[in-house]
Amino acid sequence: MATAQEISHSLSGQLHEISQPFSVLQGTLELALIESRTVEDYRRSIEHALAESARLADCFEQLRGVVGRLSTTDQIARVTHV
Numbered sequence: 001m002a003t004a005q006e007i008s009h010s011l012s013g014q015l016h017e018i019s020q021p022f023s024v025l026q027g028t029l030e031l032a033l034i035e036s037r038t039v040e041d042y043r044r045s046i047e048h049a050l051a052e053s054a055r056l057a058d059c060f061e062q063l064r065g066v067v068g069r070l071s072t073t074d075q076i077a078r079v080t081h082v
Contacts, residue, residue: 007070014063021056025049 032045 007066010066011063011070014059014066018056018059018063021052021059025052025056028052 028045028049032042037045
């Protein structure tokens with residue numbers, strides 16, 4: 001069973017993993033708006049933004065797994081204290 005410290009560390013890591021794709025996504029979209037570019041440049045920006053959004057979705061799935069383990073740990077703790 002994971003300790004509260006292990007869960008906290010895992011959550012902190014996941015939150016860091018989520019913040020990076022958000023920053024990259026925002027930067028990519030902001031750069032695309034700053035000045036006129038070629039259609040190909042816009043296409044590359046959109047492809048990059050899509051890749052980062054897919055990475056972000058993966059991070060959320062991993063976070064969902066951590067939260068699921070947290071729920072299971074909490075349920076186990078309740079049962080053992082009864």
